[in-house]
Amino acid sequence: MWSGGTSSVWASEALIGVVLWSTLVIVGVVAYLAASAFAMRFRNVIRARRYSSYEATWEPLLLEVMAGSLPISDLLNTVTPRSSRHFLRFLVRYARLLVGNDNLTITDIAAPVLPGILGDLQARSASRRALAVQTLATLGIDEHGARIARALDDPSPLVSMVAARSLAGSHHPEYIVRVLSNLHRYSEWNSRFLASMLASLGVEVAPALRSFLLTEGNPIDRAVAAEALGLLTDPVAGDIAVKVLTGSPNRELAAALLRLLRTVGGPEHVSIVRTYASGRDHTLRALALSALGTIGDASDIEVLELGMFDADPWVAINAARALLEAGGRERLHEIAQSELPQSTLAQEMIAGGVT
Numbered sequence: 486m487w488s489g490g491t492s493s494v495w496a497s498e499a500l501i502g503v504v505l506w507s508t509l510v511i512v513g514v515v516a517y518l519a520a521s522a523f524a525m526r527f528r529n530v531i532r533a534r535r536y537s538s539y540e541a542t543w544e545p546l547l548l549e550v551m552a553g554s555l556p557i558s559d560l561l562n563t564v565t566p567r568s569s570r571h572f573l574r575f576l577v578r579y580a581r582l583l584v585g586n587d588n589l590t591i592t593d594i595a596a597p598v599l600p601g602i603l604g605d606l607q608a609r610s611a612s613r614r615a616l617a618v619q620t621l622a623t624l625g626i627d628e629h630g631a632r633i634a635r636a637l638d639d640p641s642p643l644v645s646m647v648a649a650r651s652l653a654g655s656h657h658p659e660y661i662v663r664v665l666s667n668l669h670r671y672s673e674w675n676s677r678f679l680a681s682m683l684a685s686l687g688v689e690v691a692p693a694l695r696s697f698l699l700t701e702g703n704p705i706d707r708a709v710a711a712e713a714l715g716l717l718t719d720p721v722a723g724d725i726a727v728k729v730l731t732g733s734p735n736r737e738l739a740a741a742l743l744r745l746l747r748t749v750g751g752p753e754h755v756s757i758v759r760t761y762a763s764g765r766d767h768t769l770r771a772l773a774l775s776a777l778g779t780i781g782d783a784s785d786i787e788v789l790e791l792g793m794f795d796a797d798p799w800v801a802i803n804a805a806r807a808l809l810e811a812g813g814r815e816r817l818h819e820i821a822q823s824e825l826p827q828s829t830l831a832q833e834m835i836a837g838g839v840t
Contacts, residue, residue, distance in 0.1 A: 622651030680712030778807025
């Protein structure tokens with residue numbers, strides 16, 4: 486009777502074949518990856534040596550140009566179409582280190598070469614577009630500012646942010662409206678950073694920031710504008726803050742406006758701040774009490790003292806700090822010497838233990 490032995494032998498041979506072919510495939514893949522890595526490494530080494538050779542030629546010539554002993558044309562004659570992009574990267578490094586006339590010399594050197602990368606603004610790669618924007622901003626912001634401003638509308642948020650930072654860093658306030666219209670695209674960035682970026686454009690942008698703050702729109706973006714106005718210490722912004730606060734804005738915007746009033750507000754703005762000091766939101770109460778410490782009057786001392794008894798610790802701390810700033814040191818001493826639970830907070834505040 487047939488026992489099936491032949492089938493068993495066939496199965497064993499098939500299994501050996503599968504293992505053998507699988508091993509060959511794995512070895513082939515490993516060999517391919519190793520060869521690719523070697524080729525990439527070899528290519529990078531060759532490229533690095535070529536770039537080093539370029540820079541060894543350019544650097545002494547650039548120093549002579551900077552010293553005024555060599556015309557710019559002699560340096561540019563050493564730049565080939567193949568090396569032009571690296572030449573611009575070479576100049577960017579110097580431009581970031583130099584100021585004044587030396588920096589102007591760098592931009593003069595770059596001017597004839599920069600048009601060669603304008604096509605990169607439409608490249609498929611977002612990183613390449615961003616690099617082009619950054620290079621144009623560093624070496625030719627005055628001539629190519631309009632192109633950089635158009636990059637604010639780039640499909641990539643990264644490219645748009647690079648353009649915004651470039652315009653802010655170059656102190657070109659005429660582009661503030663374009664930057665503000667794209668602010669919603671930078672939601673992943675820290676609001677403090679964004680406010681600092683806007684403020685770096687200078688006090689000339691304050692009217693545009695005020696207008697943006699008044700306009701109905703994304704409250705988070707408007708909060709950034711409020712923070713920027715605070716950094717600029719714009720005195721007119723206090724009136725704008727009161728108008729917006731009167732409309733009961735959302736929490737983020739209200740918080741930014743209360744911080745703004747603490748910086749630029751005056752006695753004429755204190756009424757709206759008092760309403761927030763007795764509100765239900767503990768964050769806004771804390772910020773309002775803090776603002777009262779700088780723009781309030783003697784009638785607010787009692788409000789600030791009561792704030793120290795707030796159930797929320799952050800509100801109590803801000804109230805104590807504001808009480809000290811408002812001239813309530815004597816009352817703080819009385820609380821510190823009492824048996825009240827708030828005596829420890831008062832003692833720490835007087836001693837400067839709370840910052």
